[in-house]
Amino acid sequence: MKFKTKRKKSLPEISTSSLPDIIFILLFFFMVTMVIKDDQSKFQVDRPTAVQIEKMKHLDLSATIWVGYDEGQSIPLIQFDKRLIQVDEVAGLIAEKRATLPESSAPLFTTIIKADRELPMYLITDIKQELRSINALKIQYSIQEES
């Protein structure tokens, strides 16, 4: 009797027909999780560092105020929504922004203050007074994350 021994046991090729599907799933994942970053400051802001930090939960219920210096200048600048503003405009603009949210989530509204560590405190206090005047009491002092 003759035994037929298979000499070559070649591996079957991996099917690539499902590859597009996998890639699409990945693609959708990234599309869904992506946040288009559009809050860039027009000037350099060197934020302070801290240890006891908390992460923001409701990013959509927040507004960011940038405070810093233009390069080599000593006059502080305030930026909100891509434009430079004066201190006394803060209350109005934040109130406007808060008004676009549903009323029920207004208490959760947080103002993120991204300020330069070299800034004098009177300016920060003025901004806080503005926020108090419109009852926007939740604030976050944004810090530089060490990477």
Place this chain on the structure above:
Amino acid sequence: MADIAFLLLIFFLVTTTIESESGLMRKLPPDEDSSGEIKRRNVLNILINNDDQLMVNLKPMEIDALPAYAATFIQNKEEKSTFPEMELKDLELLGETMVSKQVISLQCATHTSYGSYVGVQDALASAYRSARNDFSEQHFNRSFDDLLEAKAIERVKVVQSAIPMRISEAEPFK
């Protein structure tokens, strides 16, 4: 098909920034806040001058020493007469418990730098954290961080109401 999907995928990979805003969360006092007189011994007075130097209860102090000092002040375990008064407070789960009537007052100068202000806020946050950890370990045999992590909300609330974060801020001085 796969090529196009790949291209799109790479585009999204490159442009995506997984964003997380982290920082120090604080709540400002309401506008018409008119707090009554507080006894002097209950207040830890912190001043930061224009050169970012600290003065704690009229004595100069380095920022590194502040968290430990503030934590002992907040708890006043030894019931020192210069530290805050103790009172019996009716807490859930624990019943009547001795807690201190601590308040921390933070005042800056007009030209104190924002960086050092945030540094002091951070130091106070870690003082409260270690005071809460202590209290929690004493009464629940677990640290406050543990409770937070385990999401033991009831006990977290008890600790928070026993040691509330009371940082009052005065207008900057000249």
